[in-house]
Amino acid sequence: MKLTINPGVRTSLTLITIMLAIGGVTGLVGFIFGREALRGVSQPIVNPILSTSMGEGNRGRQSFLKEEDIIAQAKKLTGGDEINSPPKQEAPSPSPKPEAKNENEPEEALTLGEFPIVGEDQGIRFEVSSARTQGDELVLQVSLKNDSSQGVQFLYTFLEVTNDKGESLSALTNGLPTELPAGSDVATGTINISQALLRNAKAINLKLSNYPNQDVELHVPAIPVE
Template sequence: MKINPTVALTFLLLVLMTGAGVFTGALGFAIGREALKGITQPDSRPTNKGTAQNSSVREDIVLLKEEDILKTVKGRTSAGRSSSPSPNASPQSNSEEAKPASNAAAKLPMTTQTNGVAMDVTGIRKQGEFLLLDVALKNNSNQPVKFLYSFLNVTDDKGRLIVADTAGLPPELPSKSDRFTGTISISTSMLDDAQKISLQLSDYPDQKLQLKMADIPIKSP
């Protein structure tokens, strides 16, 4: 039987195309598998400690308490409201915003000193929705001291942590420095029924120097 040349050529082309496709697919699979050799899916199981590097990363994660977050938000919100005075406020009402905090000033000034570095609380007053503490720092030692005021720890007489802001205090006290003054501001909404507060300030980054001042009266007995 005579074979049609056109049919034979078409069949040959189909065989060649099929063979080329199979060969190309196999070659691509082999190259891809070789390229991905040694790569594995990361283990995201929370109970798996993983490598030492992953463990160190997890250890650096600090989970904040919900109570502290709510206190911070509450203090910041109060700060935003008090920083925008009413346009109808009279000069007399503005002048009356800063008032001494009851009879708390009777026991002031209070002083604490560690390794030649002294911290004074010289005054306490109320301004709007904030309690302001007038403070002073002085370095009598021969070494400069650095502070990071976000490390300032303020607690009330019930052991509750209080969010506070500082203003005017320098980040570094040079050796044999002058006396630097500033303020610590606390939202009165965070003080509730507290009668006294305590301050603790550490140097940065060593945190070897601890300035502590306890039982600072903020209300009259």
């Protein structure tokens, strides 16, 4: 019986044979080149206790340093029997602690000028009893009283605040009533003005008119703020 080989198998075997042959030749050539490149190269002596000055005649023989020589070299490198230690760092002196602020101490509140300063018209009294700085604001303590026989109304958007140069300033009112009946009790409140608006002003002026008739004009001039 004649054995027939499939042409595909024959081709595969041929390719494998060629690849093995090429691999063998490549490996042999690499070995030859590597051997030639390393010819004359020997492993260096890396043992620290062996002499580093061994010549060709002493190659293969090991010479050891004496214990006394090793100790002498160690002392020479360390500067004697004592091993050098890094200098001690002085501890920084503690900085003085800032004085603690008394929690019960009120925020900056400096009373200015001489008070009270009063403006009156037709039995209506507008009084500024004090001025103080609080934070970044000037706070005016004010009061209104109606001793006339008729009630009056106020709209505080009509409150005019000017400095001693006649420049208008914006202000906020707190606690003042919009209506004062005839013979009313004293009503108190505050007027707050940002200190950034005051700049170098030495005094400010207040003018308040009733609403809507505006026939009552209350002027409080020259309130010291410097």
